[in-house]
Amino acid sequence: MVTAPKSREAMKERSQDEVVVNIQNLYKSFGDNHVLNGFNMVLYKGENVVVMGKSGSGKSVMIKCLVGLMAPDSGRVEVLGKDINGLDQIALDQLRSDVGFLFQGSALYDSMTVRENLEFPMRRHRKKFANLDDTLPLVKEALENVGLAHTMDLMPVELSGGMKRRIALARAIILKPKLILYDEPTSGLDPITAKEIIELMRSIQKKYGTSALIITHDVDCARVISERMILLVDGINYIEGTYAELIKSEDPKVNAFFKK
Amino acid sequence: MEMIVRTKQFFMGIGDLTYFAARFFKQLVRPPFEVKELLRQCYQVGNRSLLLVVTTGFIIGLVLTLQTRPTLIEFGAVSWMPNMVGISIVREIGPVITALICSGRVASGFGAELGSMRVTEQIDAMEVSGTNPFKFLVVTRILATTLMLPLLVIFGDLIALYGSSLVEYFKGNVAFKLYFNKVFEALSYGDLVPATMKSFVFGFVIGLTGCYKGYKTERGTAGVGIAANTAVVMASLLLFMVDFVAVFISDIFYEL
Amino acid sequence: MSKTSLQNLKLGIFVVLGTLLLLIASYLIGNGQNIFAKNVTLHAVFKNVNGLQIGNNVRFSGVNIGTVDKLEMSNDTSITVYMVIGEKMRKHIKKDAIATIGSDGLVGSMLVNIVPGKGGMGSVNDGDELKSYSRISTQDMLNTLNVTNENAALLTSNLLKVTQSMMEGKGVVGRLLTDTIMGQDFHRMVSDLQQGSQRANATLTELQGLVQRMNMDKSVAGTLLSDTLTAMKMRTSIENLETSSMAVKEMAQHLEQIIDSIKTGDGLFQRVTRDTTMSRLLMETMENIEQGTRKFDENMEALKHSFLTRGYFRKMERESGDDRGKKQP
Numbered sequence: 001m002v003t004a005p006k007s008r009e010a011m012k013e014r015s016q017d018e019v020v021v022n023i024q025n026l027y028k029s030f031g032d033n034h035v036l037n038g039f040n041m042v043l044y045k046g047e048n049v050v051v052m053g054k055s056g057s058g059k060s061v062m063i064k065c066l067v068g069l070m071a072p073d074s075g076r077v078e079v080l081g082k083d084i085n086g087l088d089q090i091a092l093d094q095l096r097s098d099v100g101f102l103f104q105g106s107a108l109y110d111s112m113t114v115r116e117n118l119e120f121p122m123r124r125h126r127k128k129f130a131n132l133d134d135t136l137p138l139v140k141e142a143l144e145n146v147g148l149a150h151t152m153d154l155m156p157v158e159l160s161g162g163m164k165r166r167i168a169l170a171r172a173i174i175l176k177p178k179l180i181l182y183d184e185p186t187s188g189l190d191p192i193t194a195k196e197i198i199e200l201m202r203s204i205q206k207k208y209g210t211s212a213l214i215i216t217h218d219v220d221c222a223r224v225i226s227e228r229m230i231l232l233v234d235g236i237n238y239i240e241g242t243y244a245e246l247i248k249s250e251d252p253k254v255n256a257f258f259k260k
Numbered sequence: 261m262e263m264i265v266r267t268k269q270f271f272m273g274i275g276d277l278t279y280f281a282a283r284f285f286k287q288l289v290r291p292p293f294e295v296k297e298l299l300r301q302c303y304q305v306g307n308r309s310l311l312l313v314v315t316t317g318f319i320i321g322l323v324l325t326l327q328t329r330p331t332l333i334e335f336g337a338v339s340w341m342p343n344m345v346g347i348s349i350v351r352e353i354g355p356v357i358t359a360l361i362c363s364g365r366v367a368s369g370f371g372a373e374l375g376s377m378r379v380t381e382q383i384d385a386m387e388v389s390g391t392n393p394f395k396f397l398v399v400t401r402i403l404a405t406t407l408m409l410p411l412l413v414i415f416g417d418l419i420a421l422y423g424s425s426l427v428e429y430f431k432g433n434v435a436f437k438l439y440f441n442k443v444f445e446a447l448s449y450g451d452l453v454p455a456t457m458k459s460f461v462f463g464f465v466i467g468l469t470g471c472y473k474g475y476k477t478e479r480g481t482a483g484v485g486i487a488a489n490t491a492v493v494m495a496s497l498l499l500f501m502v503d504f505v506a507v508f509i510s511d512i513f514y515e516l
Numbered sequence: 517m518s519k520t521s522l523q524n525l526k527l528g529i530f531v532v533l534g535t536l537l538l539l540i541a542s543y544l545i546g547n548g549q550n551i552f553a554k555n556v557t558l559h560a561v562f563k564n565v566n567g568l569q570i571g572n573n574v575r576f577s578g579v580n581i582g583t584v585d586k587l588e589m590s591n592d593t594s595i596t597v598y599m600v601i602g603e604k605m606r607k608h609i610k611k612d613a614i615a616t617i618g619s620d621g622l623v624g625s626m627l628v629n630i631v632p633g634k635g636g637m638g639s640v641n642d643g644d645e646l647k648s649y650s651r652i653s654t655q656d657m658l659n660t661l662n663v664t665n666e667n668a669a670l671l672t673s674n675l676l677k678v679t680q681s682m683m684e685g686k687g688v689v690g691r692l693l694t695d696t697i698m699g700q701d702f703h704r705m706v707s708d709l710q711q712g713s714q715r716a717n718a719t720l721t722e723l724q725g726l727v728q729r730m731n732m733d734k735s736v737a738g739t740l741l742s743d744t745l746t747a748m749k750m751r752t753s754i755e756n757l758e759t760s761s762m763a764v765k766e767m768a769q770h771l772e773q774i775i776d777s778i779k780t781g782d783g784l785f786q787r788v789t790r791d792t793t794m795s796r797l798l799m800e801t802m803e804n805i806e807q808g809t810r811k812f813d814e815n816m817e818a819l820k821h822s823f824l825t826r827g828y829f830r831k832m833e834r835e836s837g838d839d840r841g842k843k844q845p
Contacts, residue, residue: 064384067388069384069387069388093390096388096389096390097390099388101385101388103380103381103384103385104381105380105381106380107380107381107382107384107385108382109377109382109385109386110376110377110382111373120386120389120391121389121390123389123390123391124389124390124391296520299523299524299527300520300523302527302531303523303524303526303527303530306527306530306531307523307526307527307530310530410534410538411530411531411534411535411538412534414534414537414538414541415533415534415537418537440544444541444544444545444547447541447545448545448571449542449545449546451545452541452542452545456538
């Protein structure tokens, strides 16, 4: 494993209680297809980490293991200090309310209006949001954050791809999570819209001070947003470092990512 | 070799479906109950299918009467038409035709809807949002079809009988009142009760297969089409099997 | 109004309408079976219900007034039919009404017909029993027995006449002895008569056994006897049979005496040859006797085939067969 020296030093500087995500020796395979072969990573509070890898390299699998959508074959996954695999349904739900998830294809519920989509994560707090008006300030706030306050009563089919992604982002942050997971936030978008989304992600992070784990294969996105990058190659964290460090790397497998 | 694999897959499919059904019953009794979504699905399944069911029912009643008339006239038994049509529609044709129509509309709809939700990660998004997607999507849908189908069958039966009475009125000069009088004279609870029970099971089967195929969709957008398609095929097939079993069971309680 | 509440409204209308239709349908079906109206239950006992089923109609003077509610086997040949009848019709059905089993047309289903009685009786009450009339009934059996009695009586009187005339006019016998064919006829007749009287005896004992069985167990005939009137009729008819067969026996003895006297006595031939009227009378009488015996046989046969006693005779046959089987293993 090649590790850039600077990031290792940076890691040591941080104190242990600030760890948000800690993945140790994560293994996951589908039949004969070994996707993850002992992946390790740590995400500290307030940090933006980009995990890069080719499609099919297991990025999505890794991020799904983080929220309990998939169970790893072996390995330890800790999110916000809790071991995901040891939690029962109720505790897992509680933990999930502190984690925002932006899905690859936005994953807005087609049969619901934008407002209902945004209200959906609040369903777990039925008592708190028993009255319909209670949710309105939160919905408005989240929509204003992504600059789409006027779309509240529209259906997802009436929105463009970029708008959908922004609504999805608004849905991910509506409960003000401590950690946001982005699964390919810019995929399927034109470069300008992608840039807008990245700007939004940054502004939201600044506003609420959240940590973010971004998985992408888009180098531009990684360059703009990442404070630290992890390259996922052959199922392991192949190399870690800042964008500037990695782009200088001589390793052919690393270079393959940055070649235009 | 391929035969063995296919047989194994068949039994695995049956087992998987049974597990899915068991999961439905387990989730059905456990709070929270998604009443709002249930009502929405009831509307989608019930009201939205009504026009289709009523149209087919009317035509079936009309055609059945027109086609059997010559034979009954030959036997001089044309006055038995209301009895014959009434019993055959209430017992068998009404529930089966309605269920088939609904399996075409609803099961494929569920297959496609849940399938696309699966491949676009909407189901995952629900899970992450702290809502049990099985309860929210599957339980409500299966329950909606189970509850709505008997009602649709009632409407279908009524309209089919109305269609039949129209033929009798214009061709045989049988008054509506006499027609329905004869129908209800011919019918007994032994006809109505098993048919209604059967309709509940039909509804359950339609909802179950539609949701099962949709919920288990794999392989992206192409999988959605497959899910919608196989949902209809499987639902129709299962409907006939259930019908077969239902006849046997109702034979135990009511001597046919 | 928002979209969801409009949907809920439509759904509500749909559900209410559907449920209402279901309720109306079940009400209409139930109405045909008298489930919701106020009802009274009547019952009648039949020997044979000819395939009557639960749910079949009950008609009173041709009007459908109710349905068959329950069929109960009281014992092997009596079936109690419970009928549910609308309370409104109760006052029209009098206590002397008679229930019969009929069918609705040639291919129609079975039904219970209630025929009004002679009138002058009060209306039936809930749980009353109606008189029943079955086509193959005790009446039929008693009719058969009566005919048998009448025939037996006729036969007896004829035979008595014969014997008396034989006692008085001895010329006949002389002619009998000269005329060989006539003599043979006479012999056959006498043996026929003997057979007849033996059969009459056997039948009598059988009948006595039957009557005893009737008294002992609760067979059909047992229930029959509970109806005192029928029992009386039956008893008198059996008694008649008994006396007539006694008479047959007596007459046969007379005949034997005569034959004996013919065999032993002499000098009678002249008188017989002279008295032609007498001999003609004798021949007629003998023909009568033959007819009478045949009729008696027929009657016995009829009794054997009669609905009620048939089983008993069969049993007798079987038992005698069994006895034989035991004797010759």
